[in-house]
Amino acid sequence: MPPHPTLYLRHSLYARFGVFDTRYRIAADYDLMLRMLTQMSGRVAYVPEVLVCMRVGGVSNRSPGKILQKSREDYRALRANRVGGLGALAWKNLSKLPQFFRRG
Template sequence: MKISVVTAVMNGADTLPRAIKSLREQTYGNVEHIVQDGGSTDGTLEFLRDHDHTNMAVVSAKDAGIYDAINTGISRATGDVIGLLHADDQLASADTLEQVARAMRDPEIDGVYGDLQYIGQGDPAPIVRHWKAGSYARSRLKWGWMPPHPTLYLRREVFERLGVYDTSFRISGDYDAMLRYLVRGNIRLAYIPQVMVRMQVGGASNRSLSQMMRKSREDYRAIRRHRVGGVGTLIAKNLSKLPQFFNHP
Protein backbone atom coordinates (compact mmCIF):
# COMPACT_ATOMS: atom_id res chain seq x y z
CA MET A 1 0.00 0.00 0.00
CA LYS A 2 1.49 3.30 -1.08
CA ILE A 3 0.70 6.37 1.02
CA SER A 4 0.91 9.78 -0.66
CA VAL A 5 1.54 12.75 1.62
CA VAL A 6 0.69 16.09 0.02
CA THR A 7 2.26 19.33 1.23
CA ALA A 8 0.95 22.62 -0.15
CA VAL A 9 3.37 25.37 0.83
CA MET A 10 3.94 29.07 0.23
CA ASN A 11 6.92 30.68 1.94
CA GLY A 12 7.23 28.00 4.59
CA ALA A 13 11.00 27.97 5.04
CA ASP A 14 10.77 28.51 8.82
CA THR A 15 8.59 25.49 9.58
CA LEU A 16 8.92 23.15 6.59
CA PRO A 17 12.17 21.56 7.82
CA ARG A 18 10.38 20.18 10.90
CA ALA A 19 7.56 18.81 8.78
CA ILE A 20 9.92 17.04 6.41
CA LYS A 21 12.05 15.71 9.26
CA SER A 22 8.98 14.13 10.85
CA LEU A 23 8.06 12.54 7.53
CA ARG A 24 11.51 11.12 6.92
CA GLU A 25 11.55 9.58 10.40
CA GLN A 26 8.54 7.39 9.56
CA THR A 27 9.05 3.65 9.93
CA TYR A 28 6.61 2.93 7.10
CA GLY A 29 8.56 2.75 3.87
CA ASN A 30 6.16 3.00 0.93
CA VAL A 31 5.54 6.75 1.06
CA GLU A 32 5.69 9.42 -1.62
CA HIS A 33 5.88 13.11 -0.75
CA ILE A 34 4.08 15.44 -3.15
CA VAL A 35 5.11 19.06 -2.60
CA GLN A 36 3.03 21.75 -4.29
CA ASP A 37 4.73 25.11 -3.89
CA GLY A 38 2.91 28.33 -4.72
CA GLY A 39 5.99 30.25 -5.88
CA SER A 40 7.87 30.78 -2.62
CA THR A 41 10.48 33.52 -2.38
CA ASP A 42 11.81 32.93 1.16
CA GLY A 43 14.23 30.06 0.59
CA THR A 44 11.63 27.27 0.61
CA LEU A 45 12.56 26.05 -2.86
CA GLU A 46 16.27 26.16 -2.09
CA PHE A 47 15.67 24.07 1.02
CA LEU A 48 13.62 21.56 -0.97
CA ARG A 49 16.35 21.30 -3.61
CA ASP A 50 18.98 20.72 -0.93
CA HIS A 51 16.88 18.05 0.78
CA ASP A 52 15.43 16.33 -2.27
CA HIS A 53 15.14 12.54 -2.32
CA THR A 54 13.76 9.88 -4.64
CA ASN A 55 10.34 9.76 -2.95
CA MET A 56 9.79 13.54 -3.14
CA ALA A 57 8.22 15.27 -6.12
CA VAL A 58 8.29 19.08 -6.08
CA VAL A 59 6.37 21.41 -8.39
CA SER A 60 6.35 25.18 -8.02
CA ALA A 61 3.58 27.12 -9.75
CA LYS A 62 1.15 29.93 -9.03
CA ASP A 63 -2.15 28.82 -7.56
CA ALA A 64 -5.51 30.29 -6.61
CA GLY A 65 -5.16 29.58 -2.89
CA ILE A 66 -4.49 26.76 -0.46
CA TYR A 67 -7.31 24.48 -1.63
CA ASP A 68 -6.36 24.91 -5.29
CA ALA A 69 -2.79 23.94 -4.38
CA ILE A 70 -3.99 20.91 -2.39
CA ASN A 71 -6.22 19.81 -5.26
CA THR A 72 -3.29 20.01 -7.67
CA GLY A 73 -1.16 18.01 -5.26
CA ILE A 74 -3.82 15.33 -4.94
CA SER A 75 -4.08 15.11 -8.73
CA ARG A 76 -0.34 14.42 -8.86
CA ALA A 77 -0.40 11.77 -6.13
CA THR A 78 -0.09 8.11 -7.13
CA GLY A 79 -0.72 6.47 -3.76
CA ASP A 80 -3.55 4.18 -2.69
CA VAL A 81 -4.10 6.39 0.37
CA ILE A 82 -3.70 10.17 0.44
CA GLY A 83 -3.20 12.54 3.39
CA LEU A 84 -1.91 16.05 3.96
CA LEU A 85 1.08 17.41 5.85
CA HIS A 86 1.04 21.20 5.99
CA ALA A 87 4.28 23.12 6.32
CA ASP A 88 3.32 24.12 9.89
CA ASP A 89 2.56 20.52 10.93
CA GLN A 90 4.60 17.58 12.15
CA LEU A 91 3.77 13.89 12.30
CA ALA A 92 3.67 13.20 16.02
CA SER A 93 5.56 9.91 16.13
CA ALA A 94 7.68 7.75 13.86
CA ASP A 95 4.97 5.10 13.55
CA THR A 96 2.12 7.44 12.53
CA LEU A 97 1.98 6.25 8.92
CA GLU A 98 2.52 2.67 10.08
CA GLN A 99 -0.69 3.06 12.10
CA VAL A 100 -2.48 4.50 9.07
CA ALA A 101 -1.41 1.60 6.87
CA ARG A 102 -2.39 -0.95 9.51
CA ALA A 103 -5.90 0.50 9.86
CA MET A 104 -6.35 0.82 6.10
CA ARG A 105 -5.70 -2.88 5.57
CA ASP A 106 -9.37 -3.33 6.49
CA PRO A 107 -11.14 -3.19 3.10
CA GLU A 108 -14.31 -1.92 4.79
CA ILE A 109 -12.58 1.30 5.87
CA ASP A 110 -12.46 4.36 3.59
CA GLY A 111 -10.27 6.49 5.78
CA VAL A 112 -8.66 7.05 9.17
CA TYR A 113 -8.12 9.96 11.54
CA GLY A 114 -6.70 10.53 15.01
CA ASP A 115 -6.03 13.17 17.62
CA LEU A 116 -4.39 16.54 17.03
CA GLN A 117 -2.29 18.82 19.20
CA TYR A 118 -1.80 22.53 18.65
CA ILE A 119 1.63 23.67 19.74
CA GLY A 120 3.19 27.06 20.28
CA GLN A 121 6.60 28.25 19.19
CA GLY A 122 9.78 27.33 21.01
CA ASP A 123 11.88 24.27 21.71
CA PRO A 124 10.33 22.30 23.21
CA ALA A 125 7.08 23.68 21.81
CA PRO A 126 4.37 23.96 24.49
CA ILE A 127 1.05 22.21 23.94
CA VAL A 128 -1.67 24.85 23.57
CA ARG A 129 -4.66 22.66 22.66
CA HIS A 130 -5.28 18.91 22.68
CA TRP A 131 -8.03 17.77 20.32
CA LYS A 132 -9.16 14.30 21.33
CA ALA A 133 -11.47 13.45 18.47
CA GLY A 134 -13.14 10.24 19.65
CA SER A 135 -14.98 7.75 17.51
CA TYR A 136 -17.19 8.90 14.66
CA ALA A 137 -20.98 8.70 14.78
CA ARG A 138 -23.25 10.37 12.22
CA SER A 139 -25.31 11.94 15.02
CA ARG A 140 -22.29 13.94 16.19
CA LEU A 141 -22.26 16.06 13.03
CA LYS A 142 -25.24 18.16 14.15
CA TRP A 143 -23.21 19.08 17.24
CA GLY A 144 -20.42 20.46 15.09
CA TRP A 145 -18.15 17.42 15.29
CA MET A 146 -15.57 16.82 12.60
CA PRO A 147 -12.42 14.72 12.40
CA PRO A 148 -9.23 16.78 12.81
CA HIS A 149 -8.49 17.49 9.17
CA PRO A 150 -4.65 17.35 9.37
CA THR A 151 -4.93 13.77 10.66
CA LEU A 152 -7.28 12.54 7.92
CA TYR A 153 -6.09 9.94 5.41
CA LEU A 154 -8.48 8.75 2.70
CA ARG A 155 -8.42 6.17 -0.04
CA ARG A 156 -7.86 7.60 -3.49
CA GLU A 157 -11.32 6.33 -4.46
CA VAL A 158 -12.95 8.81 -2.07
CA PHE A 159 -11.52 11.77 -3.99
CA GLU A 160 -12.33 10.16 -7.34
CA ARG A 161 -15.93 9.46 -6.36
CA LEU A 162 -16.77 12.52 -4.27
CA GLY A 163 -14.41 15.19 -5.53
CA VAL A 164 -11.68 17.29 -3.95
CA TYR A 165 -11.87 20.68 -2.20
CA ASP A 166 -14.30 23.40 -3.26
CA THR A 167 -12.08 26.39 -4.02
CA SER A 168 -14.93 28.85 -3.50
CA PHE A 169 -14.15 28.38 0.20
CA ARG A 170 -11.08 30.27 1.40
CA ILE A 171 -10.85 28.89 4.96
CA SER A 172 -13.46 26.17 5.53
CA GLY A 173 -12.97 24.06 2.42
CA ASP A 174 -11.76 21.20 4.60
CA TYR A 175 -14.94 21.25 6.72
CA ASP A 176 -17.11 21.39 3.60
CA ALA A 177 -15.24 18.47 2.03
CA MET A 178 -15.41 16.33 5.15
CA LEU A 179 -19.16 16.88 5.46
CA ARG A 180 -19.53 15.95 1.79
CA TYR A 181 -17.59 12.74 2.31
CA LEU A 182 -19.43 11.80 5.49
CA VAL A 183 -22.98 12.82 4.54
CA ARG A 184 -23.27 12.37 0.79
CA GLY A 185 -20.55 9.76 0.49
CA ASN A 186 -21.38 7.94 3.74
CA ILE A 187 -17.71 6.96 4.00
CA ARG A 188 -16.53 4.71 6.82
CA LEU A 189 -13.81 6.08 9.07
CA ALA A 190 -11.61 4.35 11.63
CA TYR A 191 -10.34 6.27 14.65
CA ILE A 192 -6.71 5.90 15.73
CA PRO A 193 -6.74 6.90 19.44
CA GLN A 194 -3.38 8.65 19.52
CA VAL A 195 -1.94 12.03 18.59
CA MET A 196 -1.12 11.78 14.90
CA VAL A 197 -0.17 15.40 14.12
CA ARG A 198 1.20 18.41 15.98
CA MET A 199 0.17 21.68 14.40
CA GLN A 200 1.73 25.06 15.11
CA VAL A 201 -0.83 27.69 16.11
CA GLY A 202 -1.37 30.78 14.02
CA GLY A 203 -3.30 29.48 11.01
CA ALA A 204 -5.34 31.53 8.56
CA SER A 205 -8.63 30.99 10.38
CA ASN A 206 -7.65 32.88 13.54
CA ARG A 207 -5.18 35.54 12.41
CA SER A 208 -7.68 38.36 12.78
CA LEU A 209 -11.27 39.09 13.73
CA SER A 210 -12.24 39.40 10.06
CA GLN A 211 -10.78 35.98 9.33
CA MET A 212 -12.64 34.45 12.27
CA MET A 213 -15.86 36.01 11.02
CA ARG A 214 -15.23 34.71 7.52
CA LYS A 215 -14.57 31.23 8.87
CA SER A 216 -17.87 31.26 10.78
CA ARG A 217 -19.74 32.34 7.63
CA GLU A 218 -18.08 29.61 5.61
CA ASP A 219 -18.69 26.99 8.32
CA TYR A 220 -22.38 27.93 8.36
CA ARG A 221 -22.54 27.71 4.58
CA ALA A 222 -21.10 24.18 4.74
CA ILE A 223 -23.49 23.19 7.54
CA ARG A 224 -26.54 24.34 5.57
CA ARG A 225 -25.22 22.96 2.28
CA HIS A 226 -24.98 19.45 3.70
CA ARG A 227 -28.07 19.74 5.91
CA VAL A 228 -26.45 18.74 9.17
CA GLY A 229 -27.96 21.56 11.24
CA GLY A 230 -28.16 25.31 11.56
CA VAL A 231 -26.97 28.11 13.82
CA GLY A 232 -27.00 25.75 16.81
CA THR A 233 -24.55 23.47 15.02
CA LEU A 234 -22.22 26.39 14.34
CA ILE A 235 -22.36 27.49 17.98
CA ALA A 236 -21.75 23.94 19.20
CA LYS A 237 -18.81 23.58 16.80
CA ASN A 238 -17.14 26.67 18.24
CA LEU A 239 -17.92 25.81 21.88
CA SER A 240 -16.50 22.30 21.44
CA LYS A 241 -13.03 23.83 21.10
CA LEU A 242 -13.00 25.24 24.63
CA PRO A 243 -12.18 21.98 26.48
CA GLN A 244 -9.22 21.46 24.15
CA PHE A 245 -7.40 24.30 25.94
CA PHE A 246 -7.70 22.63 29.34
CA ASN A 247 -7.62 18.87 28.75
CA HIS A 248 -4.18 18.50 27.24
CA PRO A 249 -1.50 16.40 29.00
Protein backbone atom coordinates in the same frame (compact mmCIF):
# COMPACT_ATOMS: atom_id res chain seq x y z
CA MET B 1 -15.19 16.52 13.18
CA PRO B 2 -11.70 15.08 12.90
CA PRO B 3 -8.78 17.48 12.49
CA HIS B 4 -8.06 17.67 8.77
CA PRO B 5 -4.36 16.63 8.96
CA THR B 6 -5.39 13.30 10.46
CA LEU B 7 -8.19 12.40 8.09
CA TYR B 8 -7.01 9.77 5.65
CA LEU B 9 -9.29 8.92 2.73
CA ARG B 10 -9.07 6.55 -0.18
CA HIS B 11 -8.44 8.11 -3.58
CA SER B 12 -11.67 6.59 -4.88
CA LEU B 13 -13.66 8.82 -2.50
CA TYR B 14 -12.19 11.94 -4.10
CA ALA B 15 -13.13 10.60 -7.52
CA ARG B 16 -16.66 9.95 -6.28
CA PHE B 17 -17.38 13.03 -4.15
CA GLY B 18 -14.96 15.64 -5.47
CA VAL B 19 -12.08 17.62 -4.09
CA PHE B 20 -11.75 20.93 -2.24
CA ASP B 21 -14.35 23.51 -3.27
CA THR B 22 -12.21 26.63 -3.55
CA ARG B 23 -15.25 28.88 -3.29
CA TYR B 24 -14.63 28.36 0.42
CA ARG B 25 -11.56 30.51 1.07
CA ILE B 26 -11.02 29.20 4.63
CA ALA B 27 -13.43 26.30 5.16
CA ALA B 28 -12.75 24.17 2.06
CA ASP B 29 -11.35 21.39 4.27
CA TYR B 30 -14.42 21.49 6.52
CA ASP B 31 -16.78 21.31 3.54
CA LEU B 32 -14.81 18.40 2.08
CA MET B 33 -14.93 16.47 5.36
CA LEU B 34 -18.66 17.08 5.77
CA ARG B 35 -19.28 15.98 2.19
CA MET B 36 -17.19 12.82 2.51
CA LEU B 37 -18.36 11.75 5.95
CA THR B 38 -22.06 12.30 5.26
CA GLN B 39 -22.20 10.68 1.82
CA MET B 40 -19.75 7.80 1.93
CA SER B 41 -20.66 4.34 3.01
CA GLY B 42 -18.29 1.89 4.56
CA ARG B 43 -16.14 1.77 7.62
CA VAL B 44 -14.59 4.61 9.53
CA ALA B 45 -11.79 3.79 11.93
CA TYR B 46 -10.65 5.79 14.93
CA VAL B 47 -6.99 5.48 15.86
CA PRO B 48 -6.59 6.41 19.55
CA GLU B 49 -3.07 7.71 19.10
CA VAL B 50 -1.59 11.16 18.53
CA LEU B 51 -0.46 11.28 14.91
CA VAL B 52 -0.15 15.04 14.41
CA CYS B 53 0.48 17.94 16.78
CA MET B 54 -0.89 21.23 15.52
CA ARG B 55 -0.20 24.68 16.84
CA VAL B 56 -3.08 26.94 17.71
CA GLY B 57 -3.43 29.53 15.02
CA GLY B 58 -3.69 29.71 11.30
CA VAL B 59 -5.70 31.70 8.83
CA SER B 60 -9.06 30.88 10.36
CA ASN B 61 -8.38 32.57 13.70
CA ARG B 62 -5.79 35.19 12.80
CA SER B 63 -8.14 38.13 13.34
CA PRO B 64 -11.77 38.86 14.26
CA GLY B 65 -12.53 39.35 10.55
CA LYS B 66 -11.09 35.93 9.66
CA ILE B 67 -13.02 34.30 12.51
CA LEU B 68 -16.21 35.84 11.17
CA GLN B 69 -15.39 34.76 7.60
CA LYS B 70 -14.64 31.21 8.81
CA SER B 71 -17.92 31.10 10.72
CA ARG B 72 -19.88 32.24 7.67
CA GLU B 73 -18.18 29.62 5.51
CA ASP B 74 -18.67 26.90 8.14
CA TYR B 75 -22.37 27.76 8.31
CA ARG B 76 -22.63 27.68 4.51
CA ALA B 77 -20.90 24.26 4.44
CA LEU B 78 -23.18 22.90 7.17
CA ARG B 79 -26.25 24.02 5.25
CA ALA B 80 -24.95 22.85 1.85
CA ASN B 81 -24.24 19.39 3.25
CA ARG B 82 -27.51 19.32 5.22
CA VAL B 83 -25.91 18.45 8.54
CA GLY B 84 -26.79 21.39 10.75
CA GLY B 85 -27.27 25.07 11.19
CA LEU B 86 -26.62 27.67 13.84
CA GLY B 87 -26.65 25.16 16.69
CA ALA B 88 -23.99 23.01 15.03
CA LEU B 89 -21.93 26.11 14.25
CA ALA B 90 -22.14 27.29 17.87
CA TRP B 91 -21.16 23.82 19.14
CA LYS B 92 -18.21 23.66 16.74
CA ASN B 93 -16.87 27.05 17.81
CA LEU B 94 -17.48 26.56 21.54
CA SER B 95 -15.79 23.14 21.49
CA LYS B 96 -12.58 24.84 20.37
CA LEU B 97 -12.36 27.24 23.31
CA PRO B 98 -10.34 24.91 25.59
CA GLN B 99 -7.45 24.81 23.10
CA PHE B 100 -6.75 28.47 23.81
CA PHE B 101 -6.25 27.75 27.52
CA ARG B 102 -4.18 24.55 27.40
CA ARG B 103 -0.50 24.65 28.12
CA GLY B 104 1.83 22.25 26.48
